[in-house]
Amino acid sequence: MVKRILFVDDEPMVLSGLERSLRRMRSEWEMVFATGGREALAAMDRQTFDIILTDMRMPEMDGAQLLEEVQKRSPQTLRMVLSGQSDRHTILRSINPAHQFISKPCPGEELKSRLIRAFALKDILQNPDLRGLVAKLDCLPSLPQAYLQLNQELNLPEPSLPRIDELIESDMAMTAKILKLVNSAFFCLPCEISRASQAVKLLGLDTLRTLVLTVHVFEEFQSSLLTPDEVQAVSNHGLAVSKSARKIAAFEHADQRMQDESFTAGLLHDAGKLILPSILGEQYGKVLQHSEQGDIGLYAAECELLGCSHAEVAAYLFGLWGLPSRIVEAVARHHDPSSSLSTGFSPLAAVHVASAYHDEEIGSRLRDRTLIDAAFLAGIGCPEKQAWHGLLNPRAEEARREPE
Secondary structure: OOEEEEEEOOOHHHHHHHHHHOHHHOOOEEEEEEOOHHHHHHHHHHOOOOEEEEOOOOOOOOHHHHHHHHHHHOOOOEEEEEEOOOOHHHHHHHOOOOOEEEEOOOOHHHHHHHHHHHHHHHHHOOOHHHHHHHHHOOOOEEOHHHHHHHHHHHOOOOOOHHHHHHHHHOOHHHHHHHHHHHOOHHHOOOOOOOOHHHHHHHHOHHHHHHHHHHHOOOEEOOOOOOOHHHHHHHHHHHHHHHHHHHHHHHHOOOOHHHHHHHHHHHHHOOOHHHHHHHHHOHHHHHHHHHHHHOOOOHHHHHHHHHOOOHHHHHHHHHHHOOOOHHHHHHHHHOOOHHHOOOOOOOHHHHHHHHHHHOHHHOOHHHOOOOOOOHHHHHHOOOOOOHHHHHHHOHHHHHHHHOOO
16 A cells, blocks of 8 residues: 655755655655645645645644644644744644654654654554544543642642652653653654653643643543543553553663653553543443453453454554654553564563553453463563562562461
């Protein structure tokens, strides 16, 4: 199937430069170049595009306005910004409609790498209808209590940064969105950020207050399919898995970055259990019913009725948002780690084991009931260790060691 990219910039020289730098990809990609927003929309009326990559500052219709229109007309199209410095107001307006941000100038090889990775996202989520629904999301539903408390804290004359860290890092939706923002090119950071607490410090209180209170980058979770207790159970499970995954990574002497990625991937791994009820409504209600009445795990029920699972859905969104690749992989494959190409210990291994370990703590119809994949762990040279169980449940390990 043809892969199409639409490049938009009001400077013909910039478009010529992009065309030259990506010339070698012409056999794989169909590339169309438009000199403004209206020309771009006319091109989209004639054919569909997998990716649109636009400048921000353009006459008549700027990049933010263009992406807002693309979001309405063609939600399945991945929306990327390629731009130099822009004014704060325009940047804030583009945060929700844009999936990813790339700074200009961008070396040809780096741009090619980003586009290849974007095309590869389709392999994560095979269901095209769900891809379109997920791509429309510009934020994730947050727990009502966390959302309310964050707003209250930011409205205080002197908000507490540690308290804000705590609130954001306790909520999978706010964590994912804040990582999307801080890893965007607009903030010009030298490396990927994997922990929400780091992101909050780097963004600063003024920017965070604007994002939350003015731009509304977060929203409150609303769905009649899950009870408040079930929503809280999903959140509690994510927190438990995040802490356990980090413990496993530390035990395996992983570096600090991998420990942070394990923590964040653990927190986010079940975000799809909130995304799917939000976008599918009663269709997902049938999945929940099938899981409960058929006495099978939710993961199996989703695969049977939807052809995919909450894991792929969340990973696809996080991939669109440009979250670190090891976090995306851990979220996508935590039920089926053998489908990955991992050859050594990674956040995937930590999250897979921690998720299976804590599975019984979540409500019956939301349990996945997937077992630890011993063959996968052996294949990466990291067979399941008794020490991990003691690490995650110290009391049980102490009882095992007590003399009879």
